Every structure is written in C-alpha cells, then in structure tokens.
Amino acid sequence: MxxxxxxxxxxxxxxxxxxxxxxxxFEMINDAMEDWFAGPLGAPWEVFHKxxxxxxxxxxxxxxxxxxxxxxLDLRVQVEKLGRSxxxxxxxxxxxxxxxxxxxxxxxxxxxxxxxxxxxxxxIRTQMERxxx
Amino acid sequence: MxxxxxxxxxxxxxxxxxxxxxxxxFEMINDAMEDWFAGPLGAPWEVFHKxxxxxxxxxxxxxxxxxxxxxxLDLRVQVEKLGRSxxxxxxxxxxxxxxxxxxxxxxxxxxxxxxxxxxxxxxIRTQMERxxx
Amino acid sequence: MxxxxxxxxxxxxxxxxxxxxxxxxFEMINDAMEDWFAGPLGAPWEVFHKxxxxxxxxxxxxxxxxxxxxxxLDLRVQVEKLGRSxxxxxxxxxxxxxxxxxxxxxxxxxxxxxxxxxxxxxxIRTQMERxxx
Amino acid sequence: MxxxxxxxxxxxxxxxxxxxxxxxxFEMINDAMEDWFAGPLGAPWEVFHKxxxxxxxxxxxxxxxxxxxxxxLDLRVQVEKLGRSxxxxxxxxxxxxxxxxxxxxxxxxxxxxxxxxxxxxxxIRTQMERxxx
Numbered sequence: 001m002x003x004x005x006x007x008x009x010x011x012x013x014x015x016x017x018x019x020x021x022x023x024x025x026f027e028m029i030n031d032a033m034e035d036w037f038a039g040p041l042g043a044p045w046e047v048f049h050k051x052x053x054x055x056x057x058x059x060x061x062x063x064x065x066x067x068x069x070x071x072x073l074d075l076r077v078q079v080e081k082l083g084r085s086x087x088x089x090x091x092x093x094x095x096x097x098x099x100x101x102x103x104x105x106x107x108x109x110x111x112x113x114x115x116x117x118x119x120x121x122x123x124i125r126t127q128m129e130r131x132x133x
Numbered sequence: 134m135x136x137x138x139x140x141x142x143x144x145x146x147x148x149x150x151x152x153x154x155x156x157x158x159f160e161m162i163n164d165a166m167e168d169w170f171a172g173p174l175g176a177p178w179e180v181f182h183k184x185x186x187x188x189x190x191x192x193x194x195x196x197x198x199x200x201x202x203x204x205x206l207d208l209r210v211q212v213e214k215l216g217r218s219x220x221x222x223x224x225x226x227x228x229x230x231x232x233x234x235x236x237x238x239x240x241x242x243x244x245x246x247x248x249x250x251x252x253x254x255x256x257i258r259t260q261m262e263r264x265x266x
Numbered sequence: 267m268x269x270x271x272x273x274x275x276x277x278x279x280x281x282x283x284x285x286x287x288x289x290x291x292f293e294m295i296n297d298a299m300e301d302w303f304a305g306p307l308g309a310p311w312e313v314f315h316k317x318x319x320x321x322x323x324x325x326x327x328x329x330x331x332x333x334x335x336x337x338x339l340d341l342r343v344q345v346e347k348l349g350r351s352x353x354x355x356x357x358x359x360x361x362x363x364x365x366x367x368x369x370x371x372x373x374x375x376x377x378x379x380x381x382x383x384x385x386x387x388x389x390i391r392t393q394m395e396r397x398x399x
Numbered sequence: 400m401x402x403x404x405x406x407x408x409x410x411x412x413x414x415x416x417x418x419x420x421x422x423x424x425f426e427m428i429n430d431a432m433e434d435w436f437a438g439p440l441g442a443p444w445e446v447f448h449k450x451x452x453x454x455x456x457x458x459x460x461x462x463x464x465x466x467x468x469x470x471x472l473d474l475r476v477q478v479e480k481l482g483r484s485x486x487x488x489x490x491x492x493x494x495x496x497x498x499x500x501x502x503x504x505x506x507x508x509x510x511x512x513x514x515x516x517x518x519x520x521x522x523i524r525t526q527m528e529r530x531x532x
Contacts, residue, residue: 015411
C-alpha cells in the first residue's frame with residue numbers, strides 16, 4: 001500500500017529553465033513524509049517532535065524526467081524496510097503514467113533530549129507495517 | 134585536487150531542532166557546484182545556461198553528523214568519474230575534522246534548445262580533469 | 267469577498283525558535299496569489315506566464331503574532347485597489363480568530379516579451395472586481 | 400555609515416522568467432541582517448539566540464528593477480531609527496549604480512524565555528548607533 005500525496009508544481013519550485021529546481025524536490029519529499037506521519041501514521045510531527053525526531057541519514061534519488069510548472073504530481077510513499085529504530089521509505093513521483101523521480105530515504109527515530117536512536121513507538125510501527133510490501 | 138567552498142550554517146538553514154534542515158544542504162551542494170563552474174571551470178552558469186544546462190540525474194547523500202547554526206562548513210568538490218557528457222562529482226562537507234555529509238551527484242551536459250545530451254565543451258572537460266583522482 | 271487558502275504550518279517553514287521563518291511567509295503569500303489566479307481568476311500562472319508576468323513592485327507586511335509548527339492558517343486574499351495594469355491585494359493570515367500577519371502586495375501586469383506594463387486582460391479584471399470591497 | 404554585504408544572484412534565486420523570485424530577496428535581507436549582527440554588531444545570532452531573539456514585526460519593500468542571474472548585488476544596511484528595544488533598519492540593494500530594492504525592516508529585541516521585549520544590550524546598541532544617520 002502507498003500513501004499518496006498530490007503536489008502541483010508551483011511557480012516557486014521552478015528554475016530559470018522552467019523546470020523544478022531539484023532542492024525543491026527534497027522539500028516535496030519532506031512534505032510527503034510529514035503528511036504520511038500526520039495522516040496514516042497518526043503522529044503529526046508538531047506532536048512527535050516534542051519528544052522525538054526522525055532525521056534522514058541517507059537519501060538516494062534518481063531523476064527520470066523533468067517536471068514543469070503546472071504539472072500535477074502524485075507522490076507515493078511506501079516502506080521498503082522497517083528496522084527497530086529506522087525505516088527506509090520509497091518516495092516515487094509520477095505525473096500521469098510518467099515517473100519523474102524515485103527516492104529512497106532512510107530515517108532514524110531518536111529521542112530529542114539524548115539524540116540517541118530508540119525504537120519506533122508501537123502505534124507508529126504498526127501503521128508503518130501497513131505500507132510495507 | 135578539491136575545490137573548497139566555505140559555507141557558514143546560517144539561521145535560514147536550521148529547523149526547529151536547531152540543526153540544518155536537509156533540503157537546505159541540497160541548496161548548499163548546488164551552490165558549491167555553481168561556485169566550481171564559475172571559478173576553476175571558467176563557466177559561470179549565467180553564461181553556460183544561455184546554450185546549455187547540466188541537470189542532476191542522480192544524487193546519493195549520507196549524513197554522518199548534524200550541523201548546527203554557526204558551524205563553519207568546508208564543502209569539497211571532486212570528480213569521481215568524467216564521462217563524455219556526464220560527470221559524477223563528490224561533495225564532502227566537513228566542520229573541522231568531522232565529516233557532516235558525503236554526496237555523490239551525477240550531472241549531464243545538455244543543449245538547452247534540444248534538451249539532448251552533448252559532450253562537455255573541451256575547455257570545461259580539461260578543467261574538470263584537474264579535479265579527478 | 268475573500269479568496270481563502272488554507273495553509274498548515276509545516277516543519278520546513280519553522281526556524282530554530284520553532285516559529286515561522288518570515289521569508290517562508292512570503293512563499294505562502296506567493297502561493298496564495300498563485301492559487302487565486304489558478305482558481306477564481308481563471309488564469310493559472312503556467313498559462314498566463316507564457317505571454318505575461320505579474321511581478322510584485324511593493325510589499326508591506328505587519329506581523330501581529332507568531333505562528334508555530336502545526337498551526338492551521340487561513341490566508342484571505344482581497345483586492346484593495348484595481349488599476350489599469352496594477353492591482354493592490356491584501357493578504358491576511360488568521361489562525362482561528364487571531365490574525366498572524368497583514369500583507370499588502372502591489373502587482374503589475376506586464377508582457378513577457380517587452381516587460382512593459384499592459385492592461386489586465388478583461389476576463390481577469392472582471393474576476394478581480396469580485397474580490398474588491 | 401552602511402554595512403555592505405555582497406551577494407551574487409545565484410541560480411537558486413531565480414524564477415522561470417530568469418529573475419530573482421522575490422521571497423529569495425527576503426532570505427538575502429535576513430542574511431544581510433545576520434551578517435551585520437555577526438560582524439560589526441559583535442552579536443552572532445548563534446550566540447545571541449541562546450538568550451534572545453529579534454523577530455521582524457514590520458517589513459516594507461519597494462522593488463525598483465529586476466535582478467538577473469549573475470548580477471553582483473551590494474546590500475547596504477543602515478539604521479533609520481533606534482528605539483529602546485526595537486530598531487528600524489534600511490536595507491538597500493544596488494547592482495552598480497542601479498537600485499534594485501529598498502527595504503525597511505523593524506526588529507524587536509525579545510527574551511527567548513518570556514518572548515517579551517527587552518532593551519537592546521548596551522554593546523549592541525552602541526554599535527547600532529554607528530550605522531545611524
């Protein structure tokens with residue numbers, strides 16, 4: 001199962017060539033992740049971040065085709081691998097049938113006070129499993 | 134040989150946890166690349182982009198340690214692999230002796246009008262070779 | 267009549283103090299304007315910008331109260347003054363009953379090729395008038 | 400006396416029309432302010448923000464002429480009015496002789512813990528006075 005996040009390509013995302021400036025894609029990826037936590041995972045970051053954080057430790061992205069101003073993107077969030085205190089998430093962006101990028105992001109759950117890894121809370125883990133495979 | 138780009142971590146780069154929000158790292162990486170083209174490669178993007186562009190087709194980043202407001206980063210740009218119309222660049226960021234991230238970015242040289250790949254101009258290629266190995 | 271644009275305060279908008287970093291408000295204001303053009307004005311920027319542009323020539327913003335991560339903002343777009351080729355727009359942001367900022371933005375309609383001002387197209391002007399007073 | 404901050408217009412600042420996207424100007428304005436505090440005012444924000452903050456309460460900007468990729472801007476910071484716990488700062492941007500924008504920003508010094516205004520520390524006030532008139 002995938003979590004879908006619609007994202008129109010806006011003026012602010014585009015560079016002088018009229019295509020998405022790639023650091024803006026990382027904002028979209030981060031927004032999609034925040035939306036996934038706030039929605040199906042039941043852990044809005046404004047609450048989760050009071051005690052925890054989930055920094056990205058690794059990101060790999062392949063850009064398949066450019067996106068232009070006005071394109072209606074569909075970002076699809078899936079779990080590739082769920083560890084005890086980490087999760088590797090796939091974020092694929094499509095415009096219609098055409099894939100624009102494939103991202104793999106590994107997040108780690110840490111405690112805010114110690115910044116040490118700690119296991120995902122059970123409620124979050126249970127929800128993450130639904131987006132796996 | 135590496136091209137060094139100093140980058141202080143500014144207020145605008147930091148998130149509510151007081152550390153760099155990772156999409157801002159991609160702006161720094163892009164700025165370092167722009168600085169490398171404008172400086173040693175002798176091809177400022179505001180000129181190069183009149184006829185060409187060099188979109189990123191793949192990016193892999195490992196984040197080793199967090200960066201905080203005020204940290205003085207040193208971004209080091211090196212060539213890992215130089216192809217006919219592509220180049221894979223390593224961008225490593227250090228704060229003193231501590232590595233903060235290791236990025237590998239693959240760029241492709243295209244013509245602006247056709248958006249088709251074309252070989253790097255000789256003058257750019259010659260300069261890129263100096264940053265290889 | 268106002269055009270309403272909902273905007274949740276996201277992680278990416280916030281600074282180390284946990285409040286919205288003000289340049290992000292200007293992205294929100296710009297997004298609200300883009301949404302107004304794409305929606306009620308019937309002139310999505312990805313189409314409008316093929317022949318025209320509407321750069322901002324003046325912006326005044328008063329920040330009344332801070333916004334925090336998770337706040338649900340309501341941006342309200344209204345026309346204060348409609349000129350031949352300019353428009354002064356008020357963008358007010360509320361969270362519940364509390365006003366967060368009041369912005370006044372003056373845009374000018376120009377032709378892309380000459381960058382000279384030209385009158386708003388009639389269809390856009392007619393729609394703008396509905397948001398006036 | 401003015402504090403001068405050089406700022407090249409980079410690829411990341413520009414929109415599909417090839418000119419600076421105005422929310423990026425506000426990042427430049429904020430960077431210039433941070434540079435002014437870190438330099439002549441002797442109060443780097445990464446230190447100042449441990450006990451205090453200086454949110455902007457009002458911003459007015461007039462955009463006189465567009466800036467393009469590669470333009471070398473000179474941002475000039477001056478004090479218009481220094482209050483007990485506030486300061487109104489003028490930030491003017493030039494490219495050569497041509498003024499690109501004129502900004503007026505009012506900041507208030509607050510305590511981080513209470514978020515209540517408090518007088519500027521004497522050392523900062525003394526330095527600010529040098530940039531007045």
